[in-house]
Amino acid sequence: MWLTLCYSFFCLSVVSHSEPLKGVHHNQSTQHFQTQVDSTQKPSFEKPLLTLEIRPSLVAQRGLFQSENLIELGYLLSEDSILSYRQTFAATLAGEKDFQDDGFLRVQIKNMAVHPNTGLALSGEFRVYTPTDAGRRDKGFITMVRSYFTMKQPISDTVAVSITETPIFHVYSAAGTQNLTAGTFESNPFYENRLQIALEFSAASKRLNFSFPIWLKSIKYNEYTLDTVKSDSWNNEIYAQPEISYKILPTAAIGLAFESASFTVDNLSGIDIGQGLEGGKAQCFFKLAL
Secondary structure, rough: OOOHHHHHHHHHHEEEOOOOOOOOOOOOOOOOOOOOOOHHOOOOOOOEEEEEEEEEEHHHHHHHEEEEEEEEEEEEEEEEEEEEEEEEEEEEEEEEEEEEEEEEEEEEEEEEEEEOOOEEEEEEEEEEEEEOOHHHHHHOOOOEEEEEEEEEEEEEOOOEEEEEEEEEEEEEEEEEEEEEEOOOOEOOOEEEEEEEEEEEEEEEOEEEEEEEEEEEEEEEEEOOOOOOOOOOEEEEEEEEOOEEEEEEEEEEEEEEEEOOOOEEOOOOEEEEHHHHHOEEEEEEEEEEEO
16 A cells, blocks of 8 residues: 555656756666665666675574575666676575575666656666476465555765665465475465565765665465474464675675564564574675676
8 A cells, every 4th residue: 555655646746767866866677685886886878787796694593504695697778777687596505405596577667757856766676486496386476466556755974764665476386385305395486575674874985885674575375285383374474684794896885784584473472582682694795797
């Protein structure tokens, strides 16, 4: 419903591609955790782009150490729009891998509409996933369609707050599958919704960036009678992922991040902060964007 209200608000008072409010920058990403290169250093429009990210990750509680990486090839269509294909892949050094090797085609459109007085901006990102992860393929995964809608309000030149709504549709060839290793049955997801609130800071001429997002993830599972736990049910979890990054070059950044485990107990019946922190994932990363 809030998206409908936001859309009506913009239809009445927002002028697309209008001149931004003086002193306020609108070249931020639609997602808090994607460190961006300095917009003033971006290549000219209509030019190929290449992004590489290496992200070593440690989950001490489970003895897991892996590198969660990505490579992306794209095309800068305009100042605010990118068409690209991204492939994630992990190298596990210790423990049991918990990272999906997802690939997806995406279109990112920033500043689809900007309020001329407040600087409130609407951005979007639209993804179609490919069945590149072996674990998901074994469960009958065909594709997933994910859309991000972000409302971002600058508070000052260095502080902003954003709200992101992300509906996700999962497509599987079967309602559920049997886990032969565990001897259990598991329902496949049908629909997922993520609602995120993030606070963002920047300093040192936008070279130093910090974000603190918290999001609620709700998953609706298919009806699969052999699964007595998740069949035809909703599962709700709350996560946080603070991240700090520093641009060592106009096209390169390094940083630290922490991805929590779920803070919820028994499907939102309670909150356990210690559980989320103890099961969390400590990360460092290097990102290169050309």
